[in-house]
Amino acid sequence: MEREILFAKTLESVRKQGRMQGNRISKEEVREAFAELSLEETQLALVYDYLEKHHIGVDREGDAETSLYDENLTEEETDYLQEYLASLRAMPALSSGGEEAVFLSAMAGEISARKRLIEVFLPKVPDMAKIYAGQGASLEDLIGQGNMALSEGVSMLGAAENAQDAEGMLAWVIMDAMEKLIAEGRESRNADRELEEKVNHIAKLAKELADDLRRKVTVKELAEETEIPEEEIRDVYRISGYVIEDLEDK
Numbered sequence: 001m002e003r004e005i006l007f008a009k010t011l012e013s014v015r016k017q018g019r020m021q022g023n024r025i026s027k028e029e030v031r032e033a034f035a036e037l038s039l040e041e042t043q044l045a046l047v048y049d050y051l052e053k054h055h056i057g058v059d060r061e062g063d064a065e066t067s068l069y070d071e072n073l074t075e076e077e078t079d080y081l082q083e084y085l086a087s088l089r090a091m092p093a094l095s096s097g098g099e100e101a102v103f104l105s106a107m108a109g110e111i112s113a114r115k116r117l118i119e120v121f122l123p124k125v126p127d128m129a130k131i132y133a134g135q136g137a138s139l140e141d142l143i144g145q146g147n148m149a150l151s152e153g154v155s156m157l158g159a160a161e162n163a164q165d166a167e168g169m170l171a172w173v174i175m176d177a178m179e180k181l182i183a184e185g186r187e188s189r190n191a192d193r194e195l196e197e198k199v200n201h202i203a204k205l206a207k208e209l210a211d212d213l214r215r216k217v218t219v220k221e222l223a224e225e226t227e228i229p230e231e232e233i234r235d236v237y238r239i240s241g242y243v244i245e246d247l248e249d250k
Helices: 002-020 027-033 041-053 075-088 096-107 111-131 139-159 163-213 219-226 230-239
Strands: 024-026 057-059
Touching: 002 024, 002 027, 002 041, 002 163, 024 027, 027 041, 027 057, 041 057, 057 111, 075 111, 075 139, 096 111, 096 139, 096 163, 111 139, 111 163, 139 163, 163 219, 163 230, 219 230
Parallel strands: 024 057
Antiparallel strands: none
C-alpha cells in the first residue's frame, strides 16, 4: 500500500512540475522523480502516456532535432512550424535568472517587461499547440489562438505569488485558449452535422411524397403530409440552398 501511495503522490508531483515548466517535462526528470520506486521501462511508458493525456508534453531523448516531425502533424503543418520557428530565432534568449527577473517585473505591472515576456514565451507556444494537434484545429490556428492568449495573459500575472507560479499561470491561460478553440470547432462541426441530417431527412420525405404524386411537392403539401411545421421545412430548404430536388417553395 505504501508503494501505491508513493506512486500516486509522485505522479501528481510530476504532473505539477510539468505544468510549472510550461507543460513540458523530460524523460530524465520523470525517471529521477520515480527513482525510489525503481520502475521498469514499461511502467515509465505508462507514466509518459498519462502525462501526455493530461497535456504535459514529454521530451524524449533524441527528440531535440526531430521534435518538429510529430506524428500528429500533417506535412503542411510541419512546414508551417519550421517557418514559424525560423521567424522567432532572431529574438534574443534569456538565461533562467533573466527570465525570472522578467516574470517578476511583469507581475509588478511593468509594460516593457510584459512585452519582453511575450517575446520569451512565443517560442513555447508551438510546443503547447503540438499537444493539441490532430484534435480538430489546425496547428496554425492553435498557435494563433495561443499567441492571442499570451498577449492577454501577461496582464493577469499580478495574482501570482512567484515567478514559477506566474509561468504556470501563463501556460494554463494559453492551453485553456487552445482547448476552447477545439471545443468551439467541435460544437460547430456537430451543428453542421445536425443540419446536414435535417436536410437529408426533409429531402427523403419530399422524395417519397413526390414519388407518390409523380411530381415535385410544395412546402405546404409536405408539411400537411408529415406534420412538420411549414416554417421549419422552409428554413431547412433555404439553408440547403434550395437544392432539395423534389421540393418547391409554394
